[in-house]
Amino acid sequence: MAPISLQGVKKIYQGNVTAIHGLDLEIGDGELVVLVGPSGCGKSTLLRMIAGLETISDGTISIGGSVVNHKEPAERDIAMVFQNYALYPHMTVRQNLEYGLKNRGTPRDEIDRRVNEAARILEISPFLERKPRQLSGGQRQRVAMGRAIVRQPKAFLFDEPLSNLDAKLRGQMRIEIRRLQRSLKTTSVYVTHDQLEAMTLADRLVVMNAGRIEQVGKPIELYDRPASLFVAGFIGSPPMNLFSLEALASASGHDLASLLPVGTDIVGIRPDSIAVDGEGMTLSGKVELIEPVGGESHVYVRLEAMEQTVTIVLQGRPNLAEGDWLSFVLPVGALHPFNKGTGLRTD
């Protein structure tokens, strides 16, 4: 258990391709930090740099207060769960779990104790003598987790561990990982491109884009106050509606510019902030598509004047049909103001 500190970390590949541009991040002891971003944003590279599988071009990474830049992966005392699980196919589950402990010269009775304990926690005891190929995807995932926890490392690193599972199993395993991490209180870094996974797992969320950190914070803070257009578009499903300020002002007849900070030229609004009645700017358009997802419905409305479609989340099952004309209200207080040039929030 240990904090992880990244200072000015850079990754420059041969041929001067910069994958990570001087990145600072403090991960507290026992915290679960999720790195999220689109593919190619450098999140996996960053995780592999913490693990010691990639060299660090510049800056320092320290785990538990000591700089690990030039330490081998084995010396960093971390455990990693890989996307493809990376279970040793020629070893039984038990041998897989024991491998790291044996390499470190753990006494036999201690190995047995820890393996049985991990197997009990993860409910893989019945499979201990099987080979990985005889297990289902979810069971393999558990074994990969088990291999990480038997070592009792300073930190867990997760590299998109759930992306090979089907949706239902992914939801289950997500909850289990969260519960496990809470009870073990081991510092964890979790990489994913799935924003739902990121939102639900993270103590703190780090949104990355093109090798830079866009925003760090609690998931709900990022949802409520995205610091940039990128975060606004990335966090939240369905994504935030973005309008040009000018077009919205003329379509609604409100003098928006005077209500919002100077420099605002784009405004965003969450689909669930839009209502069919109440105070605010009223707009109307033709319903293009309705997606009933159970407790709520996603309604897509075409705004001809602004030449764009707006997404609205309505609770329950509204009495609407495709092709209907719908008036709806944007509360001015729920608008997120951004500047298009800098891509940043203006308030």
Place this chain on the structure above:
Amino acid sequence: MQTKRTIFPNKWLPYALLAPQLAITLIFFIWPALQAAKSSFEREDPFGFRTTFIWFDNYARLFADPMYLNSLWRTLIFAVLVTVIAMGVSLVLAVAVNRLLRASRIYTTLLVWPYAVAPVVAGILWWFMFNPSIGILSYVLGQLGVSWNHRVNADQAMILIVLAASWKQISYNFLFFVAGLQSVPASLSEAAAIDGAGPLKRFFTIVFPLLSPTTFFLLIVNINYAMFDTFGVIDATTSGGPAQSTNILVYKVYADGFLGLNIGSSSAQSVLLMLIVIVLTVIQFRYVERRVQY
């Protein structure tokens, strides 16, 4: 798996399509093999005037013949050495190339070239280098105080043919090992590194076990190669000498039959060789897919 069945409109067409292949197999493989089996039970005088059926006499004589037992022993030494050296060196080369990120294709191409060299040429190449009067390597060895003359020294003759035969086979093994290594996922090595295994330990506990199907396949292929495909190498370098020291089974078949004109004994020897091939092939087919699985 469902096999795809093709229905031919004409009943004889499928047989006609198979005929050329069957004809070649029958005329060039089955017939000579049967002929050899038949001759192995016969004694023929050198001029071919008289042939006598003598049951297993040829075989009995072979196993009582110290020369044949010597040849068997020499073959064993030769096959083991060639297999170990050819596989060991190629594995080291393959691991080295696999670690390269750039230029690995160039190395691979270069390392594959010796395979294109005919056995006789490979033999002559090494024969020249080790030639006691004009060879560069025998000169270097002479400078180092080693008197090299494979024409009189049995051990040196064996070393020469082992080197020449292994050198040629390394390319083949190398290709298979590179392909095998590339199919071992990098994440396994990375996981092992995080699990505290050093590079050597990673190789021996993770990579090498996962290579076992390739290794087993190559083992059989190399034994086969050393025992049967090295005729050219030996004929071009030592011709089985000095004093029978490099007269391996396959060369002895030729020497006894074509030089010694003892057709019966030569046939019996080739039938024994045939049995060895059959056994090796059966082992390969039975075990390569079953035993070496992970």
